[in-house]
Amino acid sequence: MEPIITSPNTLPIPAPYWVILPLLILTFLVHLIFMNLLLGGTVLSAFNIIFKKNDPKKVHLSKKLFSFTPAVIAVAVNFGVAPLLFVQTLYGHLLYSSSILMAIFWFSVIPLVIIGYYGTYLLKFKWDRVSNQRVLVTGVVSVIFMVIAFFFVNNMTLMLRPEQWYEHYFKSPSTGTLNWWDIQIYPRYLHIFLGALAVTGVWTMIIGIRGKTGDREWSEWAVKYGSKVFFYTTMINIVIGFLFMFANPKRVWMIFMGQNKLATLLFILSLVVAVKVLTTARKAGKDPSNKKHVWNTAGELLTILLFMVIMRHQLRDAYLEPYFKINQLESAIQTELFAVFILMLILGMISLGWMIKVVLNMKQAEET
Amino acid sequence: MNYPIWEMDLGFGLLIAMVAITHVFISHFAIGGGFFLILTEYYAYIKKDNKIMQYVKLHSKFFALVTLVFGAISGVGIWFTIGLINPAATIALIHTFVWAWAIEWVFFLVEVVAGVVYYTTWNRVSQKNHFIIGWIYFITAFLSLVVINGILTFMLTPNVWLETRNVWEGAFNVTFLPSLFTRTFICVALAGVYALVTASFMKDKETGRKIIRYAGIWILTGLAFAIPSMVWYYYNLPLDVTEILSKRLPTTWNASLALAISGGVLLILSLIPIVVPKYFHKSMAFVLGFVAFIAFGSFEFVRESARKPYVIYGYMYVNSLRPEEYPVIKETGGVLQYAKWVENKDTTDRLAAGKEVFRVACRNCHSINGYKGLKKTLNGLNKDFISEVIQRLELLKGKMPPFPGNESEREVLAEYLHSITEPDFKISSGEEVFNKRCNICHNKTGEYRNLNSLLNVHDRESLLKRIPALGSMQKKMAPWSGTDEEARMLAEYIASWYFGNEQNQERR
Numbered sequence: 001m002e003p004i005i006t007s008p009n010t011l012p013i014p015a016p017y018w019v020i021l022p023l024l025i026l027t028f029l030v031h032l033i034f035m036n037l038l039l040g041g042t043v044l045s046a047f048n049i050i051f052k053k054n055d056p057k058k059v060h061l062s063k064k065l066f067s068f069t070p071a072v073i074a075v076a077v078n079f080g081v082a083p084l085l086f087v088q089t090l091y092g093h094l095l096y097s098s099s100i101l102m103a104i105f106w107f108s109v110i111p112l113v114i115i116g117y118y119g120t121y122l123l124k125f126k127w128d129r130v131s132n133q134r135v136l137v138t139g140v141v142s143v144i145f146m147v148i149a150f151f152f153v154n155n156m157t158l159m160l161r162p163e164q165w166y167e168h169y170f171k172s173p174s175t176g177t178l179n180w181w182d183i184q185i186y187p188r189y190l191h192i193f194l195g196a197l198a199v200t201g202v203w204t205m206i207i208g209i210r211g212k213t214g215d216r217e218w219s220e221w222a223v224k225y226g227s228k229v230f231f232y233t234t235m236i237n238i239v240i241g242f243l244f245m246f247a248n249p250k251r252v253w254m255i256f257m258g259q260n261k262l263a264t265l266l267f268i269l270s271l272v273v274a275v276k277v278l279t280t281a282r283k284a285g286k287d288p289s290n291k292k293h294v295w296n297t298a299g300e301l302l303t304i305l306l307f308m309v310i311m312r313h314q315l316r317d318a319y320l321e322p323y324f325k326i327n328q329l330e331s332a333i334q335t336e337l338f339a340v341f342i343l344m345l346i347l348g349m350i351s352l353g354w355m356i357k358v359v360l361n362m363k364q365a366e367e368t
Numbered sequence: 369m370n371y372p373i374w375e376m377d378l379g380f381g382l383l384i385a386m387v388a389i390t391h392v393f394i395s396h397f398a399i400g401g402g403f404f405l406i407l408t409e410y411y412a413y414i415k416k417d418n419k420i421m422q423y424v425k426l427h428s429k430f431f432a433l434v435t436l437v438f439g440a441i442s443g444v445g446i447w448f449t450i451g452l453i454n455p456a457a458t459i460a461l462i463h464t465f466v467w468a469w470a471i472e473w474v475f476f477l478v479e480v481v482a483g484v485v486y487y488t489t490w491n492r493v494s495q496k497n498h499f500i501i502g503w504i505y506f507i508t509a510f511l512s513l514v515v516i517n518g519i520l521t522f523m524l525t526p527n528v529w530l531e532t533r534n535v536w537e538g539a540f541n542v543t544f545l546p547s548l549f550t551r552t553f554i555c556v557a558l559a560g561v562y563a564l565v566t567a568s569f570m571k572d573k574e575t576g577r578k579i580i581r582y583a584g585i586w587i588l589t590g591l592a593f594a595i596p597s598m599v600w601y602y603y604n605l606p607l608d609v610t611e612i613l614s615k616r617l618p619t620t621w622n623a624s625l626a627l628a629i630s631g632g633v634l635l636i637l638s639l640i641p642i643v644v645p646k647y648f649h650k651s652m653a654f655v656l657g658f659v660a661f662i663a664f665g666s667f668e669f670v671r672e673s674a675r676k677p678y679v680i681y682g683y684m685y686v687n688s689l690r691p692e693e694y695p696v697i698k699e700t701g702g703v704l705q706y707a708k709w710v711e712n713k714d715t716t717d718r719l720a721a722g723k724e725v726f727r728v729a730c731r732n733c734h735s736i737n738g739y740k741g742l743k744k745t746l747n748g749l750n751k752d753f754i755s756e757v758i759q760r761l762e763l764l765k766g767k768m769p770p771f772p773g774n775e776s777e778r779e780v781l782a783e784y785l786h787s788i789t790e791p792d793f794k795i796s797s798g799e800e801v802f803n804k805r806c807n808i809c810h811n812k813t814g815e816y817r818n819l820n821s822l823l824n825v826h827d828r829e830s831l832l833k834r835i836p837a838l839g840s841m842q843k844k845m846a847p848w849s850g851t852d853e854e855a856r857m858l859a860e861y862i863a864s865w866y867f868g869n870e871q872n873q874e875r876r
Contacts, residue, residue: 006370096455110445337467
């Protein structure tokens with residue numbers, strides 16, 4: 001069957017693609033960080049609550065992580081909306097098709113997020129009250145977010161495979177199906193999953209150094225523990241990363257092997273920075289009172305994440321190469337409206353900055 | 369026809385209604401409630417009323433839990449849903465309005481952060497800063513309504529945009545202002561409705577009563593302005609108000625009726641907290657909330673159905689075809705040839721092809737058993753009649769796009785639709801014959817092709833004779849294809865009201 005590609009050009013997009021693409025990449029980066037904190041945070045906490053419930057330090061860490069989770073979800077969702085807008089603008093004709101192919105699964109993300117979200121609020125506000133059901137609640141919440149992540153991986157890769165759609169659709173037009181047949185989603189999912197744990201490891205280190213002085217022992221433990229989590233998950237993830245790369249068709253992974261210069265460069269750079277960040281994290285773990293190592297780890301991690309997001313985009317374009325290139329999109333530029341957007345963005349950032357300043361300066365409240 | 373279609377039997381209309389109505393019911397509260405919080409906080413502050421301040425604090429937590437979670441996620445839910453049920457329209461909207469949405473996203477971001485900061489910084493930042501945070505919240509929340517309102521009304525009345533394709537003219541269209549006013553005052557009323565919930569749960573009954581009364585005033589004020597705005601809005605809808613009143617469109621009519629009744633009930637109920645706050649019981653807060661939900665939901669239903677048969681008025685039908693595609697389909701040789709996601713490219717496998725024609729031409733608005741399900745409507749009708757109806761879809765009361773397929777596609781669709789009906793369903797009364805065979809295009813009385821004036825007969829005999837001859841005189845009308853027994857029942861039924869009408873008696 002011929003791949004089914006719809007023309008996206010019924011109406012033009014309101015700016016050249018190269019204006020929209022950086023916005024997509026940057027907002028997605030923010031989304032990725034918070035999504036990682038959410039997924040990794042809930043999974044790590046659940047793991048500790050279920051299997052390490054006699055270790056008070058780990059239980060305390062779980063409590064800490066959950067006290068942030070609702071806010072993390074709020075930001076993750078918010079910064080999910082922006083890339084969702086931009087990805088629809090550039091790739092909507094592909095994304096909608098793949099969404100419909102997994103119809104009910106895609107739709108179920110919404111109720112799942114709502115349940116998971118309230119679950120984390122429950123853990124935040126009623127941590128002690130639910131002490132007997134903690135295993136259940138954290139378990140359910142983390143499974144929910146793992147499932148959601150799987151659905152996203154599913155859709156984001158299904159949209160790249162138009163040649164498979166036709167057959168896929170007629171398997172079950174009434175509910176939709178997942179693309180179990182596509183072997184690359186397994187290493188891809190694992191790669192993201194371990195990445196989420198790694199980011200949470202660094203987050204734990206930051207919580208440690210930002211902790212109050214009174215709790216010195218726990219704080220140092222948190223830095224050590226975070227560094228350990230980061231180190232091991234990242235070690236494994238480098239291997240998984242290679243598996244993931246080679247699970248893609250050859251014409252796709254070849255772009256990282258010299259066919260595309262920028263892609264290759266980024267690939268090599270991320271390997272270099274990955275080795276660097278592993279050593280930095282090690283140092284931070286050995287010397288938990290030295291904040292500099294922790295911030296360096298975070299900075300290097302951020303660099304890798306940025307590379308990953310760009311490479312993810314290159315991977316997408318490599319997949320779609322035979323079917324669609326974003327420079328095929330016609331545009332009719334809306335200058336004034338874009339100017340309003342930039343203006344609002346600036347004003348918005350100013351008010352955000354002001355509010356963050358107010359919060360950082362506020363009186364410490366009693367621990368809840 | 370460029371996208372796959374989810375064969376979901378609940379019905380797309382119901383799915384989007386469920387998601388969208390839940391969302392607006394909360395998101396409008398997110399705006400009005402924000403206004404309520406800052407004004408009430410201000411009031412408590414200048415009156416130095418600590419008890420009320422305590423209440424505002426409590427309410428702000430409830431507010432945050434409802435709006436930040438349910439409001440935000442259901443908003444994303446709308447994105448997911450429209451992409452699933454009408455991708456062609458969604459892509460048209462996103463290509464046109466992505467900057468508007470990007471602006472709205474900035475507001476959303478600031479709004480969410482301000483909301484979280486507002487409820488977590490009680491007594492921890494200076495009173496002045498707390499007010500400023502409240503205002504930042506409310507202003508960004510309101511501005512996001514302004515943006516979304518532009519896009520929502522665009523879908524209903526894009527008017528000038530259709531020619532100029534200018535995004536500003538699209539957003540600031542004729543229903544922009546009436547809709548914005550209506551929604552703004554709905555926000556005010558909803559703020560009161562939600563405030564009643566928290567106020568009626570207060571332990572301190574005295575303060576509770578004060579606030580119950582005060583919340584009632586918010587509802588009443590909101591409604592007092594929302595109702596005239598709504599009338600203004602109605603008169604700018606792309607369909608005649610007389611058309612709604614003529615009951616031409618069953619869904620629009622029912623929703624309008626539900627809106628009028630529930631709006632009225634809400635108005636009366638809102639007097640209770642104002643006049644006798646002490647009799648206001650917790651449970652009543654939920655009753656009021658429920659009535660408000662019905663009222664607001666009906667309002668949204670009217671808007672949605674007023675747009676039929678279009679999804680973007682004048683630009684694209686709900687079945688995602690643009691009017692200018694019709695001749696192209698004809699040239700291509702039918703919908704099965706034109707549509708990308710079908711297995712049957714011709715009508716050889718008749719039932720399977722019919723099912724696919726249904727999917728690409730009707731599924732967007734109809735289901736089989738669920739919302740606007742055709743099975744129930746078509747039970748007891750013969751295949752020829754169904755086929756004749758399909759040929760004249762645009763003449764039905766329902767405001768449908770014309771059938772896009774060719775002759776043989778119409779035939780297989782009719783066969784398929786006939787095959788889903790219950791085989792031994794028997795029509796048992798003249799009224800039922802009338803509802804199934806005539807009422808879909810005519811009203812008994814009233815404005816819409818009403819038979820009282822169209823039928824020109826003098827006695828029962830000639831009425832009975834007229835029925836089999838219908839359609840042979842009037843090409844637009846489906847020829848009679850029912851049984852003789854049905855014709856007799858129908859004639860009896862029509863006679864029962866037709867000759868009771870004085871005007872027609874004179875004619876006799």
